[in-house]
Amino acid sequence: MEPFTTLTGIAAPLLRANIDTDLIIPKQFLKTLVRSGLGQHLFHEVRYDSEGRERPDFILNQAPYRGASILLAGPNFGCGSSREHAPWALKDFGIRAILAPSFADIFYTNCFSNGLLPVALSMAAIETLATVEGPLTVDLPVQRVRGGDHSFAFDLEPARKAVLLEGLDEIRRTEANLADIAAYETRRRKEAPWVEIRVH
Amino acid sequence: MNPRTLYDKIWDEHLVATRTDGTSLIYIDRHLVHEVTSPQAFEGLREAGRPLRRPNTILSVADHNVPTIDREKGIDDETCRLQVEALEANVKAYGVPYLPLLDDCQGIVHVVGPEQGFTLPGTTIVCGDSHTSTHGAFGALAFGIGTSEVEHVMATQTLPQRKSRNLRVRFEGRLPRGLGAKDLALALIGHIGTAGGTGHVMEFTGPAVRALSMEGRMTLCNMSIEGGARSGLVAPDETTFTYLHGRPLAPKRAMWEAALAHWRTLASDENAAFDTEITLEVGSLAPQVTWGTSPQWVTDIAGRVPDPETAASTDDRQSMLRALEYMDLRPGTPIEAIELQAVFIGSCTNGRIEDLREAAAVARGRKVAQGVRALVVAGSGLVKRQAEAEGLDRIFLEAGFEWRQPGCSMCLGMNDDRLAEGVRCASTSNRNFEGRQGRGSRTHLVSPGMAAAAAVTGHFTDVRRLMEA
Numbered sequence: 001m002e003p004f005t006t007l008t009g010i011a012a013p014l015l016r017a018n019i020d021t022d023l024i025i026p027k028q029f030l031k032t033l034v035r036s037g038l039g040q041h042l043f044h045e046v047r048y049d050s051e052g053r054e055r056p057d058f059i060l061n062q063a064p065y066r067g068a069s070i071l072l073a074g075p076n077f078g079c080g081s082s083r084e085h086a087p088w089a090l091k092d093f094g095i096r097a098i099l100a101p102s103f104a105d106i107f108y109t110n111c112f113s114n115g116l117l118p119v120a121l122s123m124a125a126i127e128t129l130a131t132v133e134g135p136l137t138v139d140l141p142v143q144r145v146r147g148g149d150h151s152f153a154f155d156l157e158p159a160r161k162a163v164l165l166e167g168l169d170e171i172r173r174t175e176a177n178l179a180d181i182a183a184y185e186t187r188r189r190k191e192a193p194w195v196e197i198r199v200h
Numbered sequence: 201m202n203p204r205t206l207y208d209k210i211w212d213e214h215l216v217a218t219r220t221d222g223t224s225l226i227y228i229d230r231h232l233v234h235e236v237t238s239p240q241a242f243e244g245l246r247e248a249g250r251p252l253r254r255p256n257t258i259l260s261v262a263d264h265n266v267p268t269i270d271r272e273k274g275i276d277d278e279t280c281r282l283q284v285e286a287l288e289a290n291v292k293a294y295g296v297p298y299l300p301l302l303d304d305c306q307g308i309v310h311v312v313g314p315e316q317g318f319t320l321p322g323t324t325i326v327c328g329d330s331h332t333s334t335h336g337a338f339g340a341l342a343f344g345i346g347t348s349e350v351e352h353v354m355a356t357q358t359l360p361q362r363k364s365r366n367l368r369v370r371f372e373g374r375l376p377r378g379l380g381a382k383d384l385a386l387a388l389i390g391h392i393g394t395a396g397g398t399g400h401v402m403e404f405t406g407p408a409v410r411a412l413s414m415e416g417r418m419t420l421c422n423m424s425i426e427g428g429a430r431s432g433l434v435a436p437d438e439t440t441f442t443y444l445h446g447r448p449l450a451p452k453r454a455m456w457e458a459a460l461a462h463w464r465t466l467a468s469d470e471n472a473a474f475d476t477e478i479t480l481e482v483g484s485l486a487p488q489v490t491w492g493t494s495p496q497w498v499t500d501i502a503g504r505v506p507d508p509e510t511a512a513s514t515d516d517r518q519s520m521l522r523a524l525e526y527m528d529l530r531p532g533t534p535i536e537a538i539e540l541q542a543v544f545i546g547s548c549t550n551g552r553i554e555d556l557r558e559a560a561a562v563a564r565g566r567k568v569a570q571g572v573r574a575l576v577v578a579g580s581g582l583v584k585r586q587a588e589a590e591g592l593d594r595i596f597l598e599a600g601f602e603w604r605q606p607g608c609s610m611c612l613g614m615n616d617d618r619l620a621e622g623v624r625c626a627s628t629s630n631r632n633f634e635g636r637q638g639r640g641s642r643t644h645l646v647s648p649g650m651a652a653a654a655a656v657t658g659h660f661t662d663v664r665r666l667m668e669a
Binding site: 015016017018020022023026027028030031032033034035045046050074075076079080081082083084087099102104105107110113114123127155158159162170171174175177178180181185188191192194195197 | 213216217219221222223225227229236237239240243248250257264265279280282283286308318320322328329330343344345346347348349351352355357358360362394395398399419425429430449455456458459494515519523524540612613614616622631633634635636640641
């Protein structure tokens, strides 16, 4: 996975609360068999009208936000469906960091699986950053977001940070524990044999 | 040992390793797989040349984008067909157990798992679907995951996890007649908000939960995710064991007895500490109806559409204004005055036999109101067969409902079961998000009885009035 270190880019403000994954990428685009190509459908129902034309009032249809790599949003971003198509669509569009007061659990984890950085900041900080003219910088090594004269520190669990900084493959990491897994399976077969299933 | 919660116990029992970075590797006993969130996971395995560690711990079935009518003729929509074909090719290549589309046992993953006895107390269960929380009704730690995690489980049978906080919800009192688990769930979410359970596992306790059937407990746990909690739990009891006994994949004979002895230990210890506690008195609850575009925006049948001017903050007011505009509702409108053009009864929330019985009891001898299109979609082939054996299909058909084949259907409209722009629907599903049931569609979440009452009267009606008649 592509590592994430420091990102400088345009931040698009979409300051609604509870932006759900249905809104981020609606159902009709979940029929794909691949992870790529979803950026054109990101926020489809609010980005295009029913004839498929761009809605000029939607932020990502306006310059300079067409080229945004950072999204500013309200609390509980990514709630609802577990669809990983949501971070796939954000990433394919070019978004690498989402700044919001809070995130839904499944979406939050899905971001790290895809090299996206979800940054939790207060709503006041988000609103301040939304007023900044020009690009923002998300500095992961020092855990700060800077823009204009403003600078905000953010918290991040060290394990999550390492995954992004080093672009770690989670499955490969877990393979280091294969002996533990095998030992657990042997023990579990003995202690809870009813869990074993014979599917017909 | 310190007193532990049910969640603590299941967690401890599945801890494979604690890693130096502070994360825990948790063993996954069961994995449900469907057509929409699995193709990229299989592809990932294939590209990396990794084997699937334990194919027999998986149960797979197509449910999200399958047609609910004339299924025997195949799937017309090419992209849907390709996805189902991809699932069939993948499960064949990796030796994963699969319930074929035309099998009587096919249905929504979260209906099929429990009815096959695949879902057992004390196990860990995952699926690339947020409503995996449903299985917590059995005292299983069950949660939705992304596709990368699906691949991770396929490859390693584990997931790196951080422990969640413990949240206990006590439903005190006895639910009035005509109310059910859906009303409990909506009332709770109205109380705590859609992010109220974020970072927590919710355990549901109290007399009103003990009195629920397994179907009701599944409805309640299913909606945990709408309150922000990845998992909901109900400690197993005699209701659970009676439901499971004799199910095809449940343990048999001596193994059943051994399992039972363990399952009886699966309750939170008396003095176990919860990080958060919520108590709701339910004795005077009335049937719940959502009015907005988030499950937290809910009131009861005697209520009115709220006025955004009364919102607690500017942000809340903006959100409410936007929701009312989308829903085309005016503040102060009585809920009973809201007219519907569509009714959907089904989904992993309310597509089980008890739900269909509840709706049929209201539909019996009545007619779907003029201008209303009403759909009943059984959650599985077995639910459909049982309903037909009880004559429920005839009740629905005679009343003017459509009687469909099992699948997720209009809960999310990935197949052809979608609402047109502007259509207002009383739905027994779980999400009323913008566009969820079709672009521009307007969803109100209710119980099966309330949905049937709306279908036969054409507007929201207190189901208890129709029960008394």
